[in-house]
Amino acid sequence: MSDERTTEIIYVPRRRPRGSRAGIHRGRDAGGSGTFRDQVPFLRLPDARRIDVRATLRDPFEGVHVRRFEARAAVEIWILVDLSASMSFCGTASRMRLVGDLCRALAVSATRVGDGFGLIGCDSALRADLYLPATRHRSAALAVAERVEGATCTGRSAGGMLDAARQIAGRPKLVFVASDFRWPDALIGRVFAALAPHDTIPILLADPAEAEDLPAFGLVELDDLEGAGRRVVFLRPSLRRSWIARERARVEALERAAAPFARRPFRLADRFDAPALTRHLMTT
Amino acid sequence: MSDLSARLGATAPWMLWLLPLALLPLMLSAQRRAGVPASAAAPADPLSTAIGRTIRFAGFLALAGLIAALSGPYRTGARITRIGIGAQVSLLIDRSGSMNETFAGRQPSGAEESKAAASRRILGDFVGARPHDLFAVTAFSTAPMLVMPMTDRHGAVRAAIAAIDRPGLDYTNIGRGLGMALAQFGSDVGASRALVLVSDGAAVIDPRIQDQLRAAVSRIRPNLYWLFLRTKGSPGIGDRPAGEDTPQAAPERHLDLFFRGLGVPYRVFEAEGAEAVAAAVRQIEALERDPIPFVEERPWRDLTGLAYALAALGLAVLALAKLAEADFASAPPADRSRDGAEAASRPIREEAA
Incomplete structure (x- = not known):
């Protein structure tokens, strides 16, 4: 609990949450004892404890004014975890390990401030073994988050992502989508469109071994984890350059696809760095 | 196939x-193997x-x-039949005692060569001049001798011819020699056949054997060449004897007549010296030019x-x-240790997106 893998993430929802459930985020509604919001006539909020004496005296029409304070509301944090076979890739770091660290940190960070934490794992369909409805119960949230790292990734596609996105209905939530986004372009677009009501943060699982750390020369037999077959590649500087350029273009395409519906993708590689994610969440 | x-x-x-x-x-x-998320990531x-x-x-x-x-x-191994230019040549060589003499009718001395030695030298050149000729060698004196059956092994044939200047013996029994030489031709059809008789004399052929020979010749139909090594002073083929014209008195003339009566192409060369023998052989060589099927042995x-x-x-x-x-940085997940030490020991990188 004390190591860096469970370091707290600080997040602010992009839109102020509605709702009466108490939390720490500045809500859209008035109520409670938070930050001063505005003054309203007494008749609108007949709360004698909150009469603003100064504003009442200042009013030339001698109306009585009452202070209103922002409600502190909770949001739900959801994470959609791609469990297709490509997520079992293990280059510089294990992908599922990174996702596990992220889930653990999110579970701790959300439940610590009274937000609900929900998790949906999916490959080509929803995965029943990795499903957690949003809960504020920390141990329940952590128990599922702990299971993510050891989850088996065998799915041939990430088609279940669309169902998962539709599961998260209702009030806007903070939704993390953890995947390597090696999906068909159409699926990427549809998933982001389905998540448009929410505050979506794509978490792009990357690995230097896939691009920058490619060997400059030699034969490599690639074995597609999602079953697209084996393929011998003769790496040489020119091919390596075009490979890296392709990867870069892929990330740019993902950013373009996400831009209308979501925040900028966060690149998760090598190790999970909670402060970096916090910075990303605060600046986007 | x-x-x-x-x-x-x-x-x-x-x-x-x-x-x-x-x-x-x-x-x-x-x-x-390097497990990768998508092999399509690599450019085509x-x-x-x-x-x-x-x-x-x-x-x-x-x-x-x-x-x-x-x-x-x-x-x-196999025997492959191919077509070449050449002929089946059956050599019938006289090995009677008179072949040991020179063309002058003496025992050879000094630089002189006997008739047998001259024919050996010239026939030796004849064999092997064309690669696809088949040769059989038969010798005869009193009885015929099968020296070499019909073969394309020219080395063996040359060796057989090299042996014909061994001193000959006894008399000339040409009839049975001719029978064996004819028997040397196989049953193949389509090949040009030549029977070359090399002798320095002739003998009477028994009438019964004459009939057998006629039958064999009409079946085989060879081209007949008689290389008559005439000793100086002895009667030629065309010479009529002074007395009665019987086979006993002039066997050469009557053998010639017998050959002419066979109804097959026939030529006679009367050679009175080594040069004349060589010229006759060259002529035979030039005449026998026909396609011949020959068998090539392909070894195991x-x-x-x-x-x-x-x-x-x-x-x-x-x-x-x-x-x-x-060295691709990735390995199949099963081979990878899952403890945290590995990730923790890596240099910290900035993961700014």
Whole structure:
């Protein structure tokens, strides 16, 4: 609990949450004892404890004014975890390990401030073994988050992502989508469109071994984890350059696809760095 | 293809049941595999595709070659009939005692050569001048001698001819010699046949044998050449005897008449010296130019070495591919330790998006 893998993430929802459930985020509604919001006539909020004496005296029409304070509301944090076979890739770091660290940190960070934490794992369909409805119960949230790292990734596609996105209905939530986004372009677009009501943060699982750390020369037999077959590649500087350029273009395409519906993708590689994610969440 | 499979064999054919194993490289690979999220991430590259196919084929070749080599493959020997230019030549050589003499009728002394030695020298050149001629050698004196059956082994024929200047003996019994020389022609059809009789005299042919000879000649229909080595002063072919014109008195003349009566192409060369013999042989050579079917022997051949060489080629390619393997940073997940020390020991990088 004390190591860096469970370091707290600080997040602010992009839109102020509605709702009466108490939390720490500045809500859209008035109520409670938070930050001063505005003054309203007494008749609108007949709360004698909150009469603003100064504003009442200042009013030339001698109306009585009452202070209103922002409600502190909770949001739900959801994470959609791609469990297709490509997520079992293990280059510089294990992908599922990174996702596990992220889930653990999110579970701790959300439940610590009274937000609900929900998790949906999916490959080509929803995965029943990795499903957690949003809960504020920390141990329940952590128990599922702990299971993510050891989850088996065998799915041939990430088609279940669309169902998962539709599961998260209702009030806007903070939704993390953890995947390597090696999906068909159409699926990427549809998933982001389905998540448009929410505050979506794509978490792009990357690995230097896939691009920058490619060997400059030699034969490599690639074995597609999602079953697209084996393929011998003769790496040489020119091919390596075009490979890296392709990867870069892929990330740019993902950013373009996400831009209308979501925040900028966060690149998760090598190790999970909670402060970096916090910075990303605060600046986007 | 069926012809090829009929000519191939193996000493341990049951080994060939293992041949389907050679298809294993299509499914498995000896290369270190790098599990990647999407093999489509690598750009399409024709060179890589070609190399991949080469490696697979090399694996197939190595296994197939080894299995084939273990089964001990061989190619069976065969006799192939081809068509060349030449003739079947049956040489009938007189080995009577008079052949030991010179053309002058004396025992050879000093630089002189006997009739047998001259004909040996000149006929030796005749054999082997054309590669597809078939030769048979028959000698005769009192009885015929089968020296060499019809063959295309010119070395053996030359050796047989080289032996004809061994001192001859006894008399000239030309009838039975002719019978054996005719019998030397096989039953092949379509070949040009020549019977070359080399003698320095003639003898009376028994009338019964004459009939047999006529029958054989009409069946075989050879071209007849008589190389008559005439000793100086002895009667020629055309000379009528002074007394009665009987076969006993002039056997050469009557043999000539017998040959002419056979109804086949016939030429006689009366040679009174080595140069005349050479000219006659050249003439025979020039006349006998027809297509002839000849048999080429292809020997049994062990193909194990070839199979091993192919396997070695495949293995060499595989070894090269193995040596050219690059260190891809990824490994299959099962081989990877999952403890945290590994990730923690890595340098911290900034993960700004």
